[in-house]
Structure formats: structure tokens, C-alpha cells
Amino acid sequence: MDIENIRLFVDDRPEDGVFRVHSDAFSDPEIFELEMKYIFERTWNFVTLESEIANPHDYITTHIGRTPVVLARDAKGNIGAFINACRHKGATVARMSAGNAKYHVCPYHGWAYDSSGKNVDIKDRKSGFYAPAFDLDNHDLLPVARVGNYRGMIFASLSPDVPPLEEWLGEMRTMLDISIDQGPQGLEFVPGRTTYTFRANWKLQMDNALDAYHLTSTHTSFMDVIARRRTGEGNLEARQYDWGTRGSSTGGMYGFANGHSCTWGDHGERIKRPIWPMINDIRQRVGDVRAEWMLRLRQLNVFPNMQINDAAGVILRVMRPISVDLTEMHSYCLALKGDSAEVRTRRMRQFEDFFNPGGMATPDDTVTYAEAQRGFAAPGFEWVDGYARGAALLTRDNELSRELGLQPAQSAEGAWNLFNEVGLHEPYREWARLMEAGLAGRKAFP
Ligand code: FES
Numbered sequence: 172m173d174i175e176n177i178r179l180f181v182d183d184r185p186e187d188g189v190f191r192v193h194s195d196a197f198s199d200p201e202i203f204e205l206e207m208k209y210i211f212e213r214t215w216n217f218v219t220l221e222s223e224i225a226n227p228h229d230y231i232t233t234h235i236g237r238t239p240v241v242l243a244r245d246a247k248g249n250i251g252a253f254i255n256a257c258r259h260k261g262a263t264v265a266r267m268s269a270g271n272a273k274y275h276v277c278p279y280h281g282w283a284y285d286s287s288g289k290n291v292d293i294k295d296r297k298s299g300f301y302a303p304a305f306d307l308d309n310h311d312l313l314p315v316a317r318v319g320n321y322r323g324m325i326f327a328s329l330s331p332d333v334p335p336l337e338e339w340l341g342e343m344r345t346m347l348d349i350s351i352d353q354g355p356q357g358l359e360f361v362p363g364r365t366t367y368t369f370r371a372n373w374k375l376q377m378d379n380a381l382d383a384y385h386l387t388s389t390h391t392s393f394m395d396v397i398a399r400r401r402t403g404e405g406n407l408e409a410r411q412y413d414w415g416t417r418g419s420s421t422g423g424m425y426g427f428a429n430g431h432s433c434t435w436g437d438h439g440e441r442i443k444r445p446i447w448p449m450i451n452d453i454r455q456r457v458g459d460v461r462a463e464w465m466l467r468l469r470q471l472n473v474f475p476n477m478q479i480n481d482a483a484g485v486i487l488r489v490m491r492p493i494s495v496d497l498t499e500m501h502s503y504c505l506a507l508k509g510d511s512a513e514v515r516t517r518r519m520r521q522f523e524d525f526f527n528p529g530g531m532a533t534p535d536d537t538v539t540y541a542e543a544q545r546g547f548a549a550p551g552f553e554w555v556d557g558y559a560r561g562a563a564l565l566t567r568d569n570e571l572s573r574e575l576g577l578q579p580a581q582s583a584e585g586a587w588n589l590f591n592e593v594g595l596h597e598p599y600r601e602w603a604r605l606m607e608a609g610l611a612g613r614k615a616f617p
């Protein structure tokens with residue numbers, strides 16, 4: 172395939188019922204470079220939750236695509252994002268994943284910056300005989316072009332040419348609200364995070380989180396464990412769902428503008444949801460329609476780098492692509508501010524149980540991504556067919572979306588075992604749109 176015709180890497184023909192993605196999109200290093208340039212560096216990326224930098228001088232370090240970034244709260248409480256690269260010779264100035272620092276002193280030659288990114292000291296400046304031009308120049312950390320805060324979720328963009336954050340999130344805000352509003356005071360990270368890597372393209376994680384189709388084949392050992400728990404064996408603090416009760420429930424997806432999407436499923440055992448003990452209060456506070464949505468299982472994908480899995484617990488995952496076949500993941504346990512100790516404990520046991528390298532699902536998934544990556548590299552393997560389940564059910568919207576006042580780009584709804592794959596159409600449409608705009612020299616958001 173010719174990269175100049177990047178749009179053709181997503182074979183998107185709704186009139187013919189066809190949606191396929193070319194395997195080079197996962198395996199070609201040149202395409203990876205273009206993704207960094209035209210997607211990650213030209214759109215909003217999720218950075219962190221505001222609760223991670225609650226106090227003056229708190230900071231975290233992260234990446235937007237390949238760019239190291241430090242996000243800090245200054246003395247006045249304002250949040251700023253900066254390229255984590257010293258103006259002297261480029262070394263990263265903040266090297267811990269998180270901390271509290273009034274000043275960031277570069278370990279290389281000792282230039283110092285305050286928590287607003289301002290250069291406050293150049294080591295041995297007086298004895299350096301700098302020319303006047305140097306003194307006139309600005310040596311502050313380079314600010315990231317845009318920082319936005321949606322209800323405590325901090326996003327940033329390296330490009331100034333992006334729509335306001337709320338407009339860019341668009342309809343996805345409703346789905347985020349359904350997670351945030353479960354507690355009267357919103358969400359926070361439970362301190363600590365898990366970091367791991369997998370040897371595959373970042374989009375395999377994007378796909379897998381919206382793919383319930385693999386559950387009954389990839390995670391069979393987990394299902395066996397669950398079945399044993401129901402007879403009183405093993406870690407009873409964690410999940411004991413009865414998969415059998417799901418057979419009669421429904422599931423579906425919504426795709427939204429700008430590449431965001433959500434898959435959902437109803438659940439037979441609502442009493443196992445962490446919010447069940449508070450459900451009457453929740454109904455009074457947010458109304459029946461939203462309370463019902465809070466009881467559904469939801470997988471949110473905020474394109475390109477953030478996912479929320481709101482099921483047994485609430486887990487937030489952030490993808491950091493490192494190379495075409497290497498991805499770093501950060502995963503966080505989310506909880507409602509003001510949770511009781513009992514509910515908090517249960518959330519943490521659920522978080523450890525299924526996800527993360529020590530859990531019973533993530534290793535199954537990440538090994539499978541690496542195996543898919545091997546398959547994609549095979550000469551002659553061209554089209555990935557895994558975007559077709561549910562295509563015959565696609566509609567613009569449906570009763571549930573209208574009830575919620577949601578305006579999706581497309582919807583699908585069916586039995587629980589529909590396990591649709593069409594929730595990935597909007598993410599790949601946005602992928603193709605941004606890649607094409609970049610290659611054509613157009614702005615990402617005209
Ligand atoms: S690179 Fe930071 S002081 Fe030299």
C-alpha cells in the first residue's frame with residue numbers, strides 16, 4: 172500500500188457493509204512515525220486526573236506521543252504543562268513519575284526552573300561571560316500549547332490548533348459524566364499506578380478494550396476461577412459474577428465524533444456493582460436514566476490514548492506508544508471521592524483481580540497482542556477483518572441514546588453475545604482523517 176493514499180488503509184465502505192483495516196497500519200514503522208506526528212502531536216491527549224496534582228508544586232511526568240512532558244501546579248495553584256526538556260541541552264529536568272517540588276533543577280548542568288516553568292537560575296551565570304543576546308533570550312521551559320480540564324480530567328495538546336476541549340470531547344462527555352457522577356464529589360485516583368509494556372502496536376490495546384468478543388476464548392481460565400469462587404473457593408473479595416446470567420441481557424455500542432466510542436452491556440447481577448449499595452441516593456441525585464447507565468458495564472475509548480473500563484471497578488488506562496511494536500501502559504484504579512473503606516477495599520481487590528500484569532486477564536491479552544503483531548508482519552497478510560461483527564445492526568441512534576439525549580455518529584444494539592466490533596469504526600475514521608490531513612499539509616481541525 173502506498174502511504175500517500177493513507178485513507179485507503181481504512182477500507183470504510185458503509186454502503187457495502189465493509190470495514191477493514193490494513194495490517195501495515197499496525198506493523199509499518201513509517202506509519203508509526205506519521206501517527207506520532209499527525210495524531211498524537213496534533214490532537215488532545217489525556218494526561219492525568221487533577222487529583223494527582225492537588226497541591227501547589229505537585230507535579231507528574233508523562234509523555235504525549237514521544238514528547239516527555241511535566242505537568243505541574245504552581246505556587247498560585249494554576250496547572251501548567253511543559254516539555255520536560257532543559258533549555259540548556261535538552262536533558263529532562265523532572266525524572267520522577269510524581270512528586271512535589273518548588274524548583275526543578277536539571278541534573279546535567281544545574282539550570283533551575285520553578286513550578287510555573289520559569290527559568291530561575293543559570294548556574295555560574297556571572298562567571299560565564301554570556302553575550303547580551305543570551306540575556307535577552309527566554310530560557311523558560313517550553314509550554315505545551317494547550318491544557319484543558321474536563322471535570323478533573325486533564326488533557327493537553329502539543330498543537331494550538333485544536334478545538335476547545337469540551338467541544339472536542341463532544342458527546343463523549345455524557346459517557347464520562349456517567350462515570351464521574353457516580354459519587355457526589357466525583358472521581359479520584361487511588362494512589363499508585365501500574366506500568367507495564369507489551370510487544371505490539373498501541374492500537375491492539377485500543378481495539379481490545381472495546382472487544383468483548385475475545386472474553387469467552389482468551390479468558391477461559393479466568394472464567395473457570397470465577398465459577399469456582401461461586402462455590403466458595405478462592406479470593407471471595409474479588410469477582411464472583413455468574414457469566415450464565417448474561418445470556419439474556421443486551422449490549423451495544425456508540426461511536427462519536429473525533430474518534431471517541433463506548434461499548435456497553437447490561438448485567439444480570441447488578442447487586443455486584445460497587446455502586447449498588449448507594450443506588451437509591453444515586454437515582455435521586457442523577458435521575459433514573461443516568462442511574463441505569465451507571466449500572467451498565469461500559470468501556471470508554473477517548474481517542475487516541477485513554478480508556479475507562481467501568482465494570483467490576485473503575486479502571487483507567489493510558490497508552491503510550493514507544494515504537495511500532497512496543498507500547499507502555501499505565502493503569503490506575505479510580506474510586507469515588509468519599510467511598511467507604513469497605514467499598515474502597517472491594518474496588519482495589521477487583522482492580523488487582525482481572526487487570527494489570529499480576530491480574531488474571533491482562534497477561535492473556537498482552538501475549539495475544541504480541542501474537543497478532545507477529546501475524547500482521549507476515550508478507551501477504553493484508554486486511555484485518557476484526558471490525559465486522561454487528562455491521563448489519565448499525566443505526567444512527569436508538570431509543571437508549573435518545574433517552575439519554577445523546578447524539579452518536581453510529582450505534583448498534585443486540586443480545587449480550589453480539590460482542591460487536593463496530594465500536595472501532597469511529598476511532599479508525601478519526602485515525603484516517605488525521606493521517607490524511609497531516610500528509611496533505613492541512614490542519615488537523617479545520
Ligand atoms: S542540560 Fe540542563 S543544565 Fe545542561
Ligand SMILES: [Fe+2]
Nearest residue numbers: 385389532536
Ligand atoms: Fe481481555
